[in-house]
Amino acid sequence: MKSLKFLFILFITISLNYQAQTPTDFLSKEFHKERREFLRSKMPENSVTVVFANPLRNRANDVDYVFHQDPNFYYLTGYREPNGVLVLFSDNQTDEEGKSYNEILYVQERDERAEQWNGKRLGVEGAKQELGFKMAMNASEFLKSNIDFKSFDKVYIEKFNDDYRDLGGADVFNLVKNFKMKAGYDPSLYLSRVQEYVYNNIAETPIESSANVINIIDRLASRAPEINNDELIKGYKSATTDELKKEYQQKISLALKPKTNIDLTFLSANLTTMREVKTAAEVKLITKAVRISAVGQIEVMKAMKPHMSETELQGIHEFVYKKYGAEYEGYPSIVGAGNNGCILHYIENNQTKVGNDLVLMDLGAEYRGYTADVTRTIPANGKFTKEQKQIYDIVYDAQEAGIALYKIGAGMSAPNLAARKIVNEGLYKLGIIKSVDERHNYFPHGTSHHIGLDVHDPGNYRNFEENMIVTMEPGIYIPDGSPCDKKWWGIGIRIEDDILVTKNGPVNLSAEAPRTTEAIEKMMAKKSVLDDFLLPDLDK
Template sequence: MKLYNYLIILALLFASEVFSQTPTDFLSAEFHKERRATLRAKMPANSVAVVFANPIRNRANDVDYVFHQDPNFYYLTGYREPNAVLVIYSDKQTDASGNTFNEVLYVQKKDKVREQWDGKRLGVEGAKTELGFAVAKNGEEFAKDNINFKNFTKVFAEKFKDDYRNSSRNNAEVYDLVNGFKNQSGYGDIKETDPNVAYVYNMIANVPDPKLEEVAKSIYNNFEKYPAFKNDELINKYATATNNELRKELKQKMIIAAAKKPDTNIDTKFLSTKMAEMREIKSEAELKLLTKAIRISAVGQIEMMKAMKPHMSETEIQGIHEFVYKKYGAEYEGYPSIVGAGNNGCILHYIENNRTHVDNDMVLMDLGAEYRGYTADVTRTIPANGKFSPEQKAIYNIVLEAQDKGIAASTVGGQFWQPGEEAKKVINKGLFDLGIIKSIDEKHNYFPHGTSHHIGLDVHDPGTYGAFKENMVITVEPGIYIPDGSNCDKKWWGIAVRIEDDILITKNGPKNLSEEAPRTVEAIEKMMAKKSVLDDFILPSLD
């Protein structure tokens, strides 16, 4: 009888695991706890950090977008619900009952009515048992605790974009939590610095002197997109400076201005800087999830290569990729999917995907699955009819060589800009050899972007963008884009090629995590010749 009962219990446990409706391979509570401890260790004495969950964002009328957690908040807590705030103290605090603590997670409270409509909530007890917080409270307690932020030497928070609304559903939404913090801390009294301006100051402070002119031109070209650049006196003078000596002088002034201590204990730079330092190096647990997201995305590219037909629409191609993601259990796409055929591929962030037939053009497919919060970013460009034309092949092989050089430069100790420099050399020579540009040094817009960025919880993950370190994961994504009407032979018009892979920086050299998706002309054509499981998937006509 005892053995029988034991077997029954085992069977029930097995069934519970197999038929569980919730994924079990998220990061562990221990991971997030360790991340909080790491941040706390970076904080000076008598300081406090306040981090807010993302708000729910409205799509239209009474329909909201699918909620997505703020990556920094998730990284520190593992909490995947809205209307929450995390408070981390550098030193032990004592409550009225004499209990000590150094962190508090305020969450949205349990509510049977709302949970029937919107889904289960962890609540205070769930935050304790599942996320491992010793102290958790309902969100409305944040205001009632009346934390005296004025007593701390430093109060760390991120700049608020104020892109949330008051739905008046309760008094503990992110809208209320943020406003309560502003009132209690005096945040509302400080003068905000445009985050893009702060980013430029930091970038110029860290750029090597030989690159000052190149950076100045880039900033100048973004005056229209970011008016704050032109309105900032130092940035304006730097971008329009006529020589490097003046740029060096302005660089020093920016370093001094950025280091000037504000007349407040609120610091809106510390958190973003320290979180970037932490997030740019991936742990073993993170690499496991990120690698899975990347492999899912690579399989999506493979299946699309086999399924591609000239009669397909860009939207259908997008759908096949995203179908593969869902089959593997990926919750979302990491960013809006880009599928651009022909001239549409020349639009770097083309997301309309509304061309009804891709015909015989090249199709640029830049898509990435998000798996358990971690986002891939993989691009392949393939001929819709399965065979590269001579012109398509010529452009493609230049980009492929550029990418190979960029990947080879992605080594521990190398600088973040080096893959781009290597790629640019190859692309300029290749375009010159084809007669598309008149000299190897000609300024052109056929390769208008950099090659690399971090990936992780964000598709453009934060980082210091300095020297490469072990266990960083970056993209290497050179491209050539020749829009219709370009100043070259018409036979090149409408060809756009980008090849993007996700590269793990290791002490033994770069490792291509997305190499499963074919990259060479020969391998792509061979894959496209294979039968697709979707070939016989024919829907009835609705005409």
């Protein structure tokens, strides 16, 4: 009896020690359950939502990329493995034993050999205990299930990308294939987003204003070839009388009506609204990710020297992330020296010496699924030149003006407009553009996007609401060969911070990383712990 008691205590001790050595600050199962319940509350009677996990993606030969879960699937389940399906019912269902349920999570099956090679799987029991699902099954059961999707008034899914490999068995490829067959999914019944946009414009616009719609069609035609091949759009556009236009308008109105019970818009629209406003638990994780990223910027400021490479600087950032326990980078890291900083999404990071140029560093840690997005631009030699400082201060002033507008109820386009005005005025004063109204490409992007489970988290972009976390990132980019004085060439500057919208005004979550030229130079003058970190020269 004593030996059994000893073994039980030993088992509990080992289990607790194992748990203590793995992260415990992921979102709780209660968070995910509440998110599912909120989504269910938006679903009409006799409807069902089906969400698929991400598949494994191949890197090369027999090596796969590190798995990353579909953000919406993770948001609703907390499941961090491939080959899963969530089925969420609006109404209670009854199984063969008379038990009531309103959701099922299908997970990849436990497999001793697979787990020996690739790590432990959660399995059915894990899904029940750790994720809180009362009804969990192996994914193979989804392939055999008798759910009659055609019997529901509405079946809500996201649009399929159909970019999965067929790995056999109950993988995402076969789970999606099986669902399509059972539900009668026919992609030809759906309009593209551009087609739907044009159709709605035609249906809702009075005939006497049809010229406005035709202008929209002409603007979109070069980017969306499906418009040029659409017989109804071509007929509407070429109609020579109002009567003929009305006929096409009526046909288009009919074409907008659903031809199937499978809906591709409800799920994305509702999850967008849910995810753009963060819960307290999400704010906590994002704040951690942002602060980790800010510390990375600080350590690089102290460590940077002209002889360093872009790759080495990237490595310092990402070492800091790992030191704090961040699982990944939230997106490919951008470290661009000189003219490379004028490439918005420069990710090669292969310049061997940054020299005396400015270095634009746009990086973000992903912590427990949530990503930061922080950018600083600093002089590799620790001192801004006169020209660099002049451009930098314009960007800084534009950012300050924008951040001040992150207030509850304010329009989300306001910061961008304010920043653009300051940038244009500043470029004009320096003689880089000829007038404040001149069209130019020195500031080619917007300033504000949501962050969260995605670095560009979904959002409706209407008005600021409490607990939104949105970037503020003006920039000026003057690549070599620009139509201005050569002294400005190769200057690329972006300052990006992550702003929490609160009742008391905007809170800059990444404020720890210096932003002013004076504060950056002061930080860069400090000693780095890496100053004495020397490795052997392998080329000698």
